Amino acid sequence: MTERAEAPSVGVIGAGILGLTAALRFTQAGARVVILEREDRVGGLVASFDVGGTHLERFYHHLFRSDHDMRALITEVGLGGDVVWPKPDTSVLYGGRLYSLDSAMDVLRFSPLPLSDRIRLGAGIAYLKVEGNYHRLEGTTAAQWIRRWMGPEVFRVLWGPLLRSKFGDYAEQIAMPWFWSRVHLRSSRLGYLRGGFYRLYERLAEILERAGARVELGAGVRSIRAEAGRVFVETAAGMESFDRLLATIPTRLFMQLASDLPEEYRLRYDQGDFYGAHSVVLVLDRPLMDGIYWLNVNDPGFPFVAAVEHTNYMPASDYGGRHIIYLGNYLPMNAALFGEPDEDVLQRFLSALPRINSAFDQSWVLESHVFKAPYAQPIVTVDYHEHIPPHETPLPGVYLANMFQVYPQDRGQNYSVRMGNRVAREMLERLP
Numbered sequence: 439m440t441e442r443a444e445a446p447s448v449g450v451i452g453a454g455i456l457g458l459t460a461a462l463r464f465t466q467a468g469a470r471v472v473i474l475e476r477e478d479r480v481g482g483l484v485a486s487f488d489v490g491g492t493h494l495e496r497f498y499h500h501l502f503r504s505d506h507d508m509r510a511l512i513t514e515v516g517l518g519g520d521v522v523w524p525k526p527d528t529s530v531l532y533g534g535r536l537y538s539l540d541s542a543m544d545v546l547r548f549s550p551l552p553l554s555d556r557i558r559l560g561a562g563i564a565y566l567k568v569e570g571n572y573h574r575l576e577g578t579t580a581a582q583w584i585r586r587w588m589g590p591e592v593f594r595v596l597w598g599p600l601l602r603s604k605f606g607d608y609a610e611q612i613a614m615p616w617f618w619s620r621v622h623l624r625s626s627r628l629g630y631l632r633g634g635f636y637r638l639y640e641r642l643a644e645i646l647e648r649a650g651a652r653v654e655l656g657a658g659v660r661s662i663r664a665e666a667g668r669v670f671v672e673t674a675a676g677m678e679s680f681d682r683l684l685a686t687i688p689t690r691l692f693m694q695l696a697s698d699l700p701e702e703y704r705l706r707y708d709q710g711d712f713y714g715a716h717s718v719v720l721v722l723d724r725p726l727m728d729g730i731y732w733l734n735v736n737d738p739g740f741p742f743v744a745a746v747e748h749t750n751y752m753p754a755s756d757y758g759g760r761h762i763i764y765l766g767n768y769l770p771m772n773a774a775l776f777g778e779p780d781e782d783v784l785q786r787f788l789s790a791l792p793r794i795n796s797a798f799d800q801s802w803v804l805e806s807h808v809f810k811a812p813y814a815q816p817i818v819t820v821d822y823h824e825h826i827p828p829h830e831t832p833l834p835g836v837y838l839a840n841m842f843q844v845y846p847q848d849r850g851q852n853y854s855v856r857m858g859n860r861v862a863r864e865m866l867e868r869l870p
């Protein structure tokens with residue numbers, strides 16, 4: 439038997455959680471695996487940097503109790519004991535005041551709404567928590583559903599600003615099943631891998647390399663071609679060829695790399711819009727918010743839509759006693775903010791902070807960082823699910839699995855892990 443017959447070769451494009459999970463399954467099944475990653479590190483959207491000697495994600499990350507696939511993977515690689523589940527405070531800034539919104543009692547106390555609307559809000563949330571079948575909600579927008587069942591005022595004060603903060607001008611078009619999943623799957627306890635999620639990515643890369651897989655960093659793929667039963671992938675370093683290829687990059691980027699894809703496939707699946715993520719991370723010498731972890735900014739005139747104080751969730755002592763706050767935005771990828779000099783962005787963001795804590799002074803800032811990521815948030819409109827491509831593509835041996843195929847849940851590490859497990863199984867079953 440030839441070596442190839444004994445051990446098929448599989449290429450994986452992308453070393454985010456989806457690519458690494460699938461690569462782990464291929465390696466466990468005995469395939470020869472090469473992972474090609476454009477960046478100089480693994481992690482994709484969960485790439486991290488160093489604060490006080492500890493890894494910190496460039497964009498805020500946590501888990502929900504319902505993230506079973508991600509929890510199982512963390513346990514599988516031996517890090518399960520380091521996941522902690524605090525119950526941090528979530529609040530909203532409305533009319534210049536902070537309101538906690540963590541419990542049914544908080545909803546009943548939410549004074550910007552009349553009591554009758556608070557009761558409708560609570561009843562709507564309770565319904566979405568118990569409704570197990572999102573298909574019933576298909577075909578309608580979240581905006582229509584919320585106005586009808588929770589009331590127009592609840593939409594105006596609470597959910598409208600939240601939908602706009604995530605989807606901008608698309609806020610009125612977002613599919614109700616997406617909103618269902620946000621309420622249905624959310625838990626009040628949030629999970630974090632102490633020391634940073636990057637520990638999981640590092641561990642996965644180690645396990646893969648020990649098992650003989652090759653993790654190539656700085657290996658941006660330029661083209662994909664399928665010919666004579668093999669798949670050819672071009673990077674700056676040259677051409678690699680495989681029996682099978684799994685691309686975990688956004689569908690639009692995949693379409694650009696695979697020039698032989700048929701027109702009807704492009705027309706059907708190269709659809710929809712995506713937003714990029716922007717985050718300013720401030721490292722402060724003291725806390726900014728009084729115990730609040732997550733603050734939705736529902737007041738107009740702020741340059742960011744959420745303030746997330748990581749060290750009101752994880753202890754500041756994990757970061758050398760420093761306090762960490764993310765100021766986040768989701769925006770069209772051509773938005774002016776992505777092109778502005780970091781110093782200008784920083785000044786604008788800092789000048790808004792006294793509206794959250796009037797005592798804030800710029801002398802509290804020890805470090806600041808600005809991070810940007812394209813293709814960070816799919817825009818889940820009502821017809822979104824009709825344009826999700828299957829994993830098997832028209833190019834023989836080439837498979838596509840990415841976070842833009844997650845539906846109706848909001849993209850998250852858990853769903854990339856689930857998809858990585860599933861697509862690897864599908865590909866392995868079809869290997870000779």
Ligand SMILES: Cc1cc2nc3c(=O)[nH]c(=O)nc-3n(C[C@H](O)[C@H](O)[C@H](O)COP(=O)(O)OP(=O)(O)OC[C@H]3O[C@@H](n4cnc5c(N)ncnc54)[C@H](O)[C@@H]3O)c2cc1C
Nearest residue numbers: 452454455456476482483497499500658659814850851854
């Ligand atoms: C602001 C923000 C907050 C989030 N919060 C949470 C959270 O709280 N909890 C949670 O679980 N998830 C959260 N997520 C989502 C989570 O980050 C993603 O769901 C997950 O990281 C997706 O992993 P992936 O492997 O599918 O994709 P990615 O991480 O995007 O990986 C794709 C990889 O492909 C590489 N690549 C692209 N093009 C090429 C090319 N041509 N050649 C080679 N490589 C290429 C990229 O560099 C990248 O490493 C958040 C995301 C954002 C942006």
